[in-house]
Amino acid sequence: MSATPDELMVAAAAAELAGVRTVFVGIGLPNAAAILARRTVAPDLELIYESGVVGARPSRLPDSIGDPALVSGATATMSMHDLFAYFLQGGRIEVGMLGAAQVDRWGNLNTTVIGPYANPTVRLPGSGGACEIALNAARVIVVMSQSPRSFVERVDFVTSPGHRHPDGRPRPAWAGGGPDTVITQLGVYRFGTDGEMELAALHDGVRDADVDAASGWPILRRQPLETLNAPNPDTLSAIHSLSGAEREAAPS
Amino acid sequence: MSATPDELMVAAAAAELAGVRTVFVGIGLPNAAAILARRTVAPDLELIYESGVVGARPSRLPDSIGDPALVSGATATMSMHDLFAYFLQGGRIEVGMLGAAQVDRWGNLNTTVIGPYANPTVRLPGSGGACEIALNAARVIVVMSQSPRSFVERVDFVTSPGHRHPDGRPRPAWAGGGPDTVITQLGVYRFGTDGEMELAALHDGVRDADVDAASGWPILRRQPLETLNAPNPDTLSAIHSLSGAEREAAPS
Amino acid sequence: MAIEGFTHLISFAAGHEIIRQGRHNLTLARLTPDLVYDQMVAAGCARKLIFSWLGNPGVGSLHAVRRAIEGGGLELEEYSHFGMVGRYVAGAAHLPFYPLRSYAGSDLPAANPLIQWVASPYAPGDDVAVVPALNPDVTIIHAQRADAEGNVQVWGLVGVQREAAMAAERVIAVVEELVDTEVIRADPDRTLLPGVVVTAVCIEPYGAHPSFAQGYYDRDNAFYRAWDPISRDPGLLEAWLDEWVRGIRDRAGYVEKLGPETVAALRPKPRPSGSVDYGEYS
């Protein structure tokens, strides 16, 4: 049984959460990854949802980040003000997980528009809490599909800031660590000390050339380049047990 | 049975609350007046306490504005942030009731120090919520004892702003209506259109000259000057039923 | 105006009634416009959206909203979630602005010039983003219960309901059920809004369907998914509005049309909170 691209990403993202205590969970694949991590490598992981839930213990994989199953049995609910102000902005989130339609080499994320803002080719959902998550979480893990349309030389719109703006502006001094890891169906990327994205590992069976073919700029390589093991059957069956109702919130 | 000075003030302050819907209640005599008003002239009065209680229906007169009897049976509790931000500052308080150690002709109130701030003769409790109440309630009713030491030409410290600062600064444009009524054991004072205090009514049996003897500046008179009826026996017995445990929070 | 309730307690009952009344030219504020604004936009109610996340959660796009944007018929004013939260907070608190740690390095301030900056008087250079107060003429929320005095109680997710309501000139609360005031007063901590700030209470069971009411009914995820093809096709959407909104008189008609089986399938099993003791002091 081989893993689908989504399953590869969920398994790799869950592995990144080993030992983490607090994760701010977005909709879609990050949600599946966080729930999987709590059931496997991070039993103490507190799932924190922007809808106002802390310590969710969902009995099912919710379609939405606001779901009654996230509330029943959680350790705390709170207003969005208190959650964003005191948890996220207050610096109490270790990992924020985000998706995106586009990313650039500095980890800037676009979930707003393809094309010009005033007259877009595709109107995407916008920030939601992503701009705040990108700036205030101690570190950010990005989970997204990779292609030349999504890994771009310059994002059409910076919704959620990475390590520096395309115009050269640096990340503000008060901000959290920013994007730390990008997980795609091809591999895992980290960021160098200057804030530029580097390929760190390939999924089992992915070739180096596949990465270049799916990127809009020449991506740096870390040496040695790792190869990730394929998800083991236990992990895959855990993902399957989660994913019955899961739909990714990618714009259609 | 004749009324004590405190009872005169409580009865007059309660009468001012006729028809009022929301009152922000301070400790001491204002508390007794608000509870009396709800039981008599203002049955729809919502008692709002800075401790975070809305719609208290206390089974006893509390010693403190934070008392479990204010909470049990109230319509709502909330954090001090939400209460001060959304109720008081949000403009949802019709009447704020305050006490003071000193007042001047502009309704500036001092509850901070007698003497210089850095080296006071008497250190008073300070603002508490009074500064915000004075600025944000739609109108303010002051209940205090009158003497040449409390009705002064210039307050030693402006804790809670009246209609203009002693140095001439005007009240800010965003603020509520400010002090509207001052109730003492001698009479009831209102404020003219220029913001200066005017004697409007005397308690039964108080002479005009008593006011001058108890004031640090020549107080303007409204014409015609009213005379308040002595509290009727029902009111007095209602006050007595309240005041068993009541202690005024005046600094000793 | 704003219909607030973050994923939970979205007043579709109010949205549908606004469509039935044929309102136009509304400025609609909401963090997540969700299906309720997709329907209102499709019905021609809206002139402008003020929002922070524009999608069908877990499914995809709001196609009617996208068509209106692409057709140039809908003005947008866009924030992040915390920016929208802050706009309501400032509105409720009578502040000109709300400061937040966001937007630095984002293109959102370029897209929305209402996002500004203020300098900190405590640390030179430590500028903070600010958003302006938002004060809706009307905020409509849905809640589990209220009493005849208008005291409104909610459990589970409260989102921005308190702030959006207290920022508004008028507040309408639509509730699942009316309860005795002693039920409210037995547990004052659950009160989202005291009656003194509530303009009107309407009792509409299932008034938040297809969103959910914690303890009363589940989110109708099947409906959210089924909305996608309807919303994609203007003809289907118009027919849906005729059948499910304009073609029925009120919310009771909608619930009847949903049918007892759908309603029953959304009902959760009980999970009681348990009771705490406030104490009787005398």
Place this chain on the structure above:
Amino acid sequence: MAIEGFTHLISFAAGHEIIRQGRHNLTLARLTPDLVYDQMVAAGCARKLIFSWLGNPGVGSLHAVRRAIEGGGLELEEYSHFGMVGRYVAGAAHLPFYPLRSYAGSDLPAANPLIQWVASPYAPGDDVAVVPALNPDVTIIHAQRADAEGNVQVWGLVGVQREAAMAAERVIAVVEELVDTEVIRADPDRTLLPGVVVTAVCIEPYGAHPSFAQGYYDRDNAFYRAWDPISRDPGLLEAWLDEWVRGIRDRAGYVEKLGPETVAALRPKPRPSGSVDYGEYS
């Protein structure tokens, strides 16, 4: 450090233990210093107070604090209540300042230069007062209950407990009782602080006496009144500290010394909140 709890849930247990440990030079923040700081100041623990209302509520003055001020041995940093609330909010939210509609026309900004002003970018001349963030090294709160994971629940007045705790580096919660985590998870709305932000939980029944714990015991108003003559007289006060704080080993000793009659007289009659249904969704 801060011991917070506005009239409700004041951790005298923690204050007394700090006195027993002979701590000195503390900067003590609290809206209302109350008897707990009067005792700590008398015992020589404090160098500075950050506060907004300095009195014995319903009684009069805090005489030990007044003596320390008049003797020049205690530095003061003074705000209004909402200013103190705002300082904790800014601290908890990692903001440099908190804006509020206060202080205009008051002499407080002249007395405390940390109260500053910022201009609104939306309306020229509409300046707003600001106070700086306050981030205690430690915040201690008292609460009704917690579980072994450190999730803390409170009902009744919450004051500024959440903000003061989340502004702090370390958070200590003293609670009336330890409960099973399923009790907490049955009613997540009552959680003031999730365990992930709590450093330590201590179980000390009656740890808030003479203040109150809603549903557990009443405010001991007689004690507050009796404190006035003790606090007035340095000799009496020293003797009281020797007898009630230094002379006993821990809180259990204090409660034993209070005696079963005093404790029983403070116990309220039951007044249950009632239970709501969160629903079991699967």
